[in-house]
Amino acid sequence: xMTFPRVAAAVFGVLALAAPLxxxxxxxxxxxxxxxxxxxxxxxxxxxxxxxxxxxxxxxFLGIGAYATVLLSLNGMNPxxxxxLGAVLAAAFSVLIGLPAFRLRGPYFTIATIxxxxxxxxxxxxxxxxxxSSGLRMPPGSFxxxxxxxxxxxxxxxxxxxxxxxxxxxxxxxxxxxxQDIDAAESLGIDSTRFxxxxxxxxxxxxxxxxxxxxxxxxYIAPGSVFDFRLSLSIVLMPIVGGVGTIAGPVLGALVxxxxxxxxxxxxxxxxxxxxxYGTLLIVVMLFEPKGILGLVRRVxxxxxxxxxADA
Amino acid sequence: xxxxxLSVKALxxxxxxxxxxxxVSFSVTEGEIxxxxxxxxxxxxxxxxxxxxxxSPTSGSILFRGREIAGLPNYAVVARGLVRTHxxxxxxxxMTVEANVSIGAHFGAGHRRGADARRRVAEIxxxxxxxxxxxxxxxxxxxxxxxxxxxxxxxxxxxxxxxLDEVMGGLNPSEIVAAMSLIRAIRDSGLTVLMIxxxxxxxxxxxxxxxxxxxxxxxxxxxxxDVLRNPKVVAAYLGDDAGDA
Numbered sequence: 001x002m003t004f005p006r007v008a009a010a011v012f013g014v015l016a017l018a019a020p021l022x023x024x025x026x027x028x029x030x031x032x033x034x035x036x037x038x039x040x041x042x043x044x045x046x047x048x049x050x051x052x053x054x055x056x057x058x059x060x061f062l063g064i065g066a067y068a069t070v071l072l073s074l075n076g077m078n079p080x081x082x083x084x085l086g087a088v089l090a091a092a093f094s095v096l097i098g099l100p101a102f103r104l105r106g107p108y109f110t111i112a113t114i115x116x117x118x119x120x121x122x123x124x125x126x127x128x129x130x131x132x133s134s135g136l137r138m139p140p141g142s143f144x145x146x147x148x149x150x151x152x153x154x155x156x157x158x159x160x161x162x163x164x165x166x167x168x169x170x171x172x173x174x175x176x177x178x179x180q181d182i183d184a185a186e187s188l189g190i191d192s193t194r195f196x197x198x199x200x201x202x203x204x205x206x207x208x209x210x211x212x213x214x215x216x217x218x219x220y221i222a223p224g225s226v227f228d229f230r231l232s233l234s235i236v237l238m239p240i241v242g243g244v245g246t247i248a249g250p251v252l253g254a255l256v257x258x259x260x261x262x263x264x265x266x267x268x269x270x271x272x273x274x275x276x277x278y279g280t281l282l283i284v285v286m287l288f289e290p291k292g293i294l295g296l297v298r299r300v301x302x303x304x305x306x307x308x309x310a311d312a
Numbered sequence: 313x314x315x316x317x318l319s320v321k322a323l324x325x326x327x328x329x330x331x332x333x334x335x336v337s338f339s340v341t342e343g344e345i346x347x348x349x350x351x352x353x354x355x356x357x358x359x360x361x362x363x364x365x366x367x368s369p370t371s372g373s374i375l376f377r378g379r380e381i382a383g384l385p386n387y388a389v390v391a392r393g394l395v396r397t398h399x400x401x402x403x404x405x406x407m408t409v410e411a412n413v414s415i416g417a418h419f420g421a422g423h424r425r426g427a428d429a430r431r432r433v434a435e436i437x438x439x440x441x442x443x444x445x446x447x448x449x450x451x452x453x454x455x456x457x458x459x460x461x462x463x464x465x466x467x468x469x470x471x472x473x474x475x476l477d478e479v480m481g482g483l484n485p486s487e488i489v490a491a492m493s494l495i496r497a498i499r500d501s502g503l504t505v506l507m508i509x510x511x512x513x514x515x516x517x518x519x520x521x522x523x524x525x526x527x528x529x530x531x532x533x534x535x536x537x538d539v540l541r542n543p544k545v546v547a548a549y550l551g552d553d554a555g556d557a
Contacts, residue, residue, distance in 0.1 A: 170418045170425065177404050177415050184402040187366060189390035189419040189469050 005248060013157045020146050032149050032217065034258045035156035036210055041238035041250035041257075042159045043206035047199040048236065049245035050172055052179030053102070055200075057113035058207055058235045060097075060120040061090040063226040065208025066215040067124065070136045079138070080151070083212045090208030091201040098200045102193050105182070114229070121227035135222025138215065148217040155213065159206050164247045166202075175199055179245070207235075230275060237278050241285050243294030252293045256281075315378070317342040317504050318363075318394070318473055323372035323382075325358055325528075332358045333528045336372070340473070345495065345505045347519035347536065349512075351548055354525040356508045357399060360475050363506075364396045365389040377472065393421050395466045396475035399508070401458035403450035409461060410446040413437060413468045420469020433468060440464040440494065456487050463494070474498060476507040480514050492518045516540060524548065 019031060040058070048054050068086030073079045101112045125133040166172045174195045177185040182192050215221050238257045243249025260277060264270045289296045316339035325333040333355045340346045348356050361367035363374060365386040374382040381389055389395075404412050413436055417429040424432055437443045440460045445453065453461060459479050466474055476495070480488050488511065495518055499505050509515045515522060515536055522539045524532040526548040532539045539545055 173411065173415060174419060176407065180404040180406060181402050183366060183386075184398065184404065185415070186386040187364065187390065187396060187398070188416045188465055189387050189395075189421065190415070191385075191387045 009160070013153075016153045016157075017150065019153075020149060025145070028145070028149055030258070030262055032152050033262065034254060035152040036214060037234075037238060037254035037258045038156040038251050039152075039159050039210040040207060040235045041242065041254045042156075042163050042247075043203040043210070044235045045239045045244065045246075045250045046163060046166060046175075046203040046206075047196070049239055049250070050167065050179065051175040051196055051199050052245075053196055053200070054110045054236065055113040056110055056229075056232050056236060057097070057115075057117035057120075058204075059227050059229065059232040060117050061094065061204040061207040062211035062214070062231065062235075063120060063124060063221075063223070064090045064093055065211030066221045066226040067130055067136070068208070069212035069215045070138055070221055071129070073141075074136070074139050079141075079212075079216045083209050086208045086212045087205035090204040090211075094200045094204035095197055098197045099193075102196045102200075114232075117227070117229060117232050121223050121229070124227055125223040130223070133223055135220060135225070138219045143219065145217070148213065152210070152213050152217070155206075155209060160247065160251060162206075163250075167247060171195070171198070233275070234278070237282055239292075241278070241281055241292055243292030246292075246294050249292050249294040256293070314341055316340055316375075317377060318506075319373075319375040320363070321373045321375075323359070323362060323374065324370045325355070325362055325367065326370045331528050333362065333369070333525075336525070336528075336530055338523050338530070338533060340504060340506060342472075342504050343499065343502070344521065345499050345507065345519045347515045347522040348506065348508045348525065349510070349515055349522055350525035350531075353527075354548075355528040356525055357477055358528075359525070360396050360477055360506075360508065363389075363475060364394055366396075387419075390419075390469050390471070391421050393470070393472035394475070395420070395469045395471040395473075397462040397466050397477055397479060399477040399481065401455075401462050403453070403458060403461055403465075405449070405451040407450055408447055409442055409450060409453070409457075409464075410437065412450050412461060413442075413464045416465040416468030417470075420471070422468075422470035436464050436467050439497070440467070441490070455482050456484075459483065459491070460494075463498075467498070471503065473504045473506065476505065476509075478508050478510060480509060480511050488514055512540065 016031060019028060044058055065086035068089050069079055069082045072082040072085060097116050101109055104112055124130045130136065174190050177190055178192050178195060186192055211226060234257060238253035239250040241256060242251065242253025257278065261274050264274045285292055318340040321337050323333055323336040336359060348359060350356055358367065362369040365381070365384045365388065368383050372382060373380060376392060376394055381392065404415065410433060413433045414429055417424045417432050422432065437446050440463055442457065442460055442464055445457055450461065463476065463479060480491050483491060492514055495505055495507065507519065519536050521534060522536045523530060524539060524545050531544045531548060532542045
């Protein structure tokens with residue numbers, strides 16, 4: 001069925017893909033950032049939103065993807081061919097940390113994931129093959145911004161479509177059951193650990209591909225940029241502010257987030273204040289509209305429609 | 313005597329210093345309605361939790377269709393055809409009644425998908441009297457329907473043995489009569505039923521045999537009319553003085 005949100009999403013997707021023909025480089029850069037944020041938020045939402053497992057360690061997967069791309073490219077591989085390898089690596093790592101971490105529930109799981117993210121960052125800055133804390137540069141070669149742009153936007157569209165597909169599938173139903181009552185889910189035959197591991201691996205792989213594309217476009221990565229805890233925090237904040245567990249919510253959150261960041265980063269005095277602003281926004285959302293911006297929009301629309309029908 | 317479908321031997325569950333189940337042994341024959349009764353805190357729900365694997369027993373054996381299931385995780389026990397309901401209903405509150413039941417159809421022993429699962433779910437909703445509630449959110453249901461939803465979800469996993477944990481608690485007399493006939497109908501469709509129940513008339517009216525637990529120990533087992541007259545059982549429910557009298 002072609003509902004309004006689907007038509008809007010399709011039109012927006014086509015416009016974003018055709019944008020290089022119409023828009024200038026600066027604006028395209030902003031759309032690239034938006035697409036990057038949409039991928040991170042929507043992929044995190046697969047585990048954090050659908051299954052309710054709030055992880056604060058997602059920079060680890062982004063970093064693994066980014067480092068896999070740079071290291072393999074330095075060894076002569078085509079950068080775009082390194083992306084699936086980074087995805088597999090991140091998925092494997094997600095299973096490795098998920099096996100012990102998913103034994104924990106609620107806030108204890110979240111705290112464990114903070115530890116994982118930090119351990120990975122410290123390791124990346126102290127071993128030699130990652131270039132330590134000074135980071136790594138991509139090998140010199142052909143840099144094609146239009147190609148980078150199209151890859152990131154196409155991946156963003158694919159991730160949102162995948163999230164919509166998962167939400168309607170039996171897999172998505174199992175994740176929803178796990179979120180609402182994990183013991184009741186198990187008592188109806190759901191192997192909760194297996195489904196959590198699957199969701200974790202899927203979202204980790206998608207985030208890793210985004211990390212690889214990030215490295216290809218920026219040409220330079222360091223533990224401080226791709227393994228940053230603030231990055232993990234932003235990945236969680238976007239879907240929560242937008243509307244956790246929904247399809248449009250993470251996209252809205254990513255839109256708000258990347259707009260704020262672009263605007264604030266251009267004012268030197270406010271460079272680091274976007275997290276403060278975002279934190280404030282988070283508190284407001286938690287207090288007044290736990291279903292996020294999307295929840296607010298739906299409520300207002302609902303009221304309008306009711307009034308409209310009452311008048312008619 | 314036919315081979316028992318479920319056979320529990322010397323089952324023990326310890327929580328720190330508390331022995332919640334000590335040396336519980338019994339067998340259930342296929343097609344039976346088997347009651348488990350006892351005062352509050354007797355270990356009835358703990359027994360069910362150990363049977364389905366949501367708790368791991370400290371020691372003992374649980375043979376289900378001839379295979380050991382003690383210590384298996386809950387979902388694996390469901391896959392083999394043994395399922396339980398919860399005393400306090402635990403619906404997926406944000407899902408419709410239909411979606412709640414389809415979870416059982418998708419992930420239980422049947423592993424049904426698509427149209428096959430939908431047919432099965434519709435049939436179970438009809439049988440349990442929830443047909444008209446299919447589209448309601450679970451959080452909007454009154455207690456009687458919530459109890460039925462617990463049963464419907466468990467049935468959707470296509471079990472051979474259904475463990476009902478106080479499905480009549482909180483129901484009014486006419487709902488209890490309906491629940492009793494539903495339980496008989498479930499048995500007549502080929503299932504074996506284990507049920508924890510407080511309601512003495514319900515137990516006497518529907519079960520074939522009864523096991524009585526008190527402080528984690530078995531104090532009686534047999535047909536309901538004998539067991540309910542057993543002085544030890546009366547004493548457990550009403551206190552020692554009543555038993556002596």
